[in-house]
Amino acid sequence: MTRQEKGLWVTVVVLTAGVLFMGSWILFSGAVFQDGKKTSKDTPSVVASVQDMPITEEEWTSELKKRYGSEVLMTMMNRQVVELEAAAAGITVTPQEIDQELERTSQGYESKEIFLQEMEQQLGLTEELLRAETSYRLTLEKIATANVKVSDAEIDQYLEQHPDQFSPKKQLKLSIIKVEEEWEAEKVLDRLENGEDFASLAEEVSIDEYTRENGGYLGFVEEDDPFQPEALMEMALSLNKGDIAGPVQLDDSYGIVYVQDIQVPDKVDDHHIRETVRKQLALEQSVSLSELESQLRDKYKARMMAGIPSEQHNN
Structure with missing residues (x-):
């Protein structure tokens, strides 16, 4: 979600x-x-x-x-x-x-x-x-x-038209620090390399109102989340658990991202997928x-x- x-x-x-x-x-x-x-x-x-x-x-x-x-x-x-x-x-x-x-x-x-x-x-x-x-x-x-009534043929057609809808999506537990200028982001990276705590730094310097008070914590984000900046997700997906990287240029700021955890859900049972589609199509009708x-x-x-x-x- x-x-x-x-x-x-x-x-x-x-x-x-x-x-x-x-x-x-x-x-x-x-x-x-x-x-x-x-x-x-x-x-x-x-x-x-x-x-x-x-x-x-x-x-x-x-x-x-x-x-x-x-x-x-x-x-x-x-x-x-x-x-x-x-x-x-x-x-x-x-x-x-x-x-x-x-x-x-x-x-x-x-x-x-x-x-x-x-x-x-x-x-x-x-x-x-x-x-x-x-x-x-x-x-x-x-x-x-x-x-x-929803037929099996209707369900098959829907699944053919939406092949990725039920594919397990990687979820990344992310934290972020946003600053206005690239040089500020570089300074933050230097401080992190010197051992300072990511959450404490986020509370101190981040300009992101949504995450700053929670130490930069963004939460679990799906790999194709359309509401996250594309550049941010590209960088996050290239990292391993525990990695911190940046700066990445965002629309109006520069970000440093911390990948706290990576989870890949188990594949959803085929029967459950078909019943979910059946219900969805029935509600549409x-x-x-x-x-x-x-x-x-x-x-x-x-x-x-x-x-x-x-x-x-x-x-």
Whole structure:
């Protein structure tokens, strides 16, 4: 997964997580619990204060409803209608399927475990939440493609037209130091040759805002990553694990690259490749997932009651 794809995927999960969290909160906001007992709504529960001026739970919930109420309700309705349709069609998603999808999604990280740790530490997303969202999406995809038939001939044709799509791609764990002038890069190389630490130097002199605070760490990059400068990748691919080289001229700077590790994934199983293509082609022939959600809401008569501004829930 490229850096851009990773960012998009995380954004989707974060938004979904936020909506689900707010939905849970709004759903149970009519009462609070103290010492294991439910207290009356008539007893204001203070959740924050500013100069001793209280902000009550009721005020907080009211503001959440005004800002996000329609999105929360839409998400909750979508979950319920998809669950109803899956039950009616006998569609299930197994834990193994969720595991496989998380493995695919975590590509671009050093491991699935590191991916899960990063999601929780940086974004507060637990593995349970990620698995729930993955299960929902896989269920929706199965519903969308349930009646779509893809022949073996179509799969063969696709593989012939895209011979490199499923070839194992070398991944390089890279760090980089960027400076404005070539002479600055030469000075950095001299300091590295004299034993200074790459990460410390990156924090000190690199002009790359994305990597500088992490000691120049760029992450695992696929050998044909289209978002990385071609000159940078050409140099990195010519190096061995542990090598540092430069300067390499980039668009507006000069770079010094450090190849921390090189990984070559195992060849993907042929059956898995064919099933992946089958699913991809089926999704291309089916209705979009957002349109499917809309159709299912109509089928199961999911409606928002009066009081929700119509411009908020046109979906």
